[in-house]
Amino acid sequence: MPTPSDSPGARRQTAGENARPRALPGTGLPRHLLGRLAIAATHPAVTVGETLLLPLLAVALGLAWAPQDPLQIQATFPWPWLAPVVLALRYGPMAGLGGASVLLACWLGLNAGHWGNFPQLYFLGGLILVMLVGEFSSLWQARTRRAETLQLYLDQRLEHLVRQHYLLRLSHDRLEQELIARPMSMRDALAALRHAGSEDGGDALAPQALLRLLSQYCQLECAAMHAVSDGHAAARPSASIGAYDGLHADDPLVRQALQTGQLCHVSQAVTAQQDTRYLVAAPLLDLAGDMYGLLVVQDMPFFALQEESLQTIQLLLGYYTDGLSMSQLAQPIVQQFPDCPPLFAFELQRLAHIHRSTQVPSIVVALELQQRALEQDLPPQIERLKRELDEVWRIEAPGRQVLAVLMPLGNATTAEGYIHRLEGWMQHKSQQSLAQAGIFPHVVQPDSAQPVRTVQRLHAIAHA
Known part of the structure; x- marks a missing residue:
């Protein structure tokens, strides 16, 4: 049974409470405030402003706390020097020296006419402290920049690798689809054609073997091979695959293939406007130009009827018929x-x-x-x-x-x-x-x- 804390309103309230910045114990300040203070400004005007204002603010607090000794020269700890130290930590030794120069200018302004009592050890110790802090700040800022540069480079490399991996995955999927559609390579097909005429049972099985090879490689679903004699194709097919309904000798695609002795397909301009029941008609010609037979394709996938598939059909048929002589x-x-x-x-x-x-x-x-x-x-x-x-x-x-x-x-x-x-x-x-x-x-x-x-x-x- 759901409890009141499991309700959507309670979950939204809890999420809102988690989203609010939690306060530091005993201060009421948000936790990320000190983090913001540690972030150095990037604009030069902001840096110069902090270099001038922080020491002046320290001197103003000193005037409010001890008007007779605002720089805390005689005090147990020189509190105004915290301003140059903070500047040196944030921006390096030059900003710290700028803050120390502001403190020096304040002392000279507050002690006009009494410059003979200049506190040498007070300013010497402060400058040494600021220089040490600034040196460590510069060292760690350089290391931080190198780490950020390296991280940026690694992020860019990771993004590049992710893109390359995505492209490789797409290419692999494409190759997988091609492999499913064409389970053998062209060389495998030609190697199989070498032995098509030497199968057991004689040459009568060779046309059927050729049709099986074409159906595997060129995705033929319904096709037949007809013997050709004196420019006329035999009515009875010597081999067929699929639900073949016989040869129609008066078909314009068949007549065009027999007359021209070239592969003809339905998308050609000569037969595009004529009524044909076949998609492809290809004669089997050897090197001497003799026609052994005619391949008619009645059905094949739409996307398989392309220039590459037609060129493959013509190549395999030529390779096969040349092998007969x-x-x-x-x-x-x-x-x-x-x-x-x-x-x-x-x-x-x-x-x-x-x-x-x-x-x-x-x-x-x-x-x-x-x-x-x-x-x-x-x-x-x-x-x-x-x-x-x-x-x-x-x-x-x-x-x-x-x-x-x-x-x-x-x-x-x-x-x-x-x-x-x-x-x-x-x-x-x-x-x-x-x-x-x-x-x-x-x-x-x-x-x-x-x-x-x-x-x-x-x-x-x-x-x-």
Whole structure:
């Protein structure tokens, strides 16, 4: 049962009492009054005023208490000197000296004509006391300023760290959402596509595997793959996902994709004003321009229909269809350079085709290994450091070798990161740099128009 003290009125009254400043015992003064007196003024006029008024007030009290000795020169304790001492404590030795000068001026004014009786020890002792107090005051004020400056710096750093933590949290949430939407990276998707045509059951399962991969990476909810022959798509889908209701060959988006041989989507100006039941129609073209099939997307999330997702669909389809004609793609390079591995030539041709169609670049790092590197058996060790999608071609030359590392979907920054990783590996392995170990890297930008030129440049590096 609630007591009277638990009522809202009682709580407000208690809070009000707690908010009021409590008085010092026996004085009736609030506790924070002495704290306010200890706070030094910052305005110069206030400081000068206190320097003049406090000693004058002390002398006035002395006149009221003992008119015959207002400065308490003959008294047991020189009370007027408390004013310069307080000034020295608040503002330092200069303010204390100013207060002592006011006391001296008061003595001279009160003892006009009797300056021969000047109390030397009285003023000497007072000045020594004021100087000592002022020196300690200056020392502690300097320490206080340093502490306040340090505290201000720490507060600013804390505020900066809080903001950085907040931004990092937002970035982490964004990455988490992206990870939920796209559970695999682009390299994982390309690695899975390499084995899509070699699954158990033959090539008939490859289109279904490709659709599953596209649904995971590009968030396709309803789509189908149709075989294409002589520019016409088969009515029966070779693979489908979702509640697919069949191909409508007269659909304007389908006709446009088959005629142009390019990916078409509903937001394009050509089809925006036409009645279409599909969101995306993308042909499967290889490097030679042959059309293997047609991907039609009937349903996908609204926010997934963006340029990045469309570029990803086109890249995966191109990578997949190029893999169906591996030997044909590699043949032009292998005929001219028989020592080039077919898989390396195939990947070079396929990545050049991807660069032309999707503007996604790749990069080649050619590691020139001198004789001292060959004596340490470094080439096979470096080959084991390649990434999953990288292809390596070891070019033999008199007295040296060249390891050509083809990095799909990479650029100059990717090459620099790979070289830096090799540099760290070499330092950890033998406490040497790449140059000291006899390894000299070269970064080669593949020629997307004529991939054979890239192989020629690699041969020129090896036989220079």
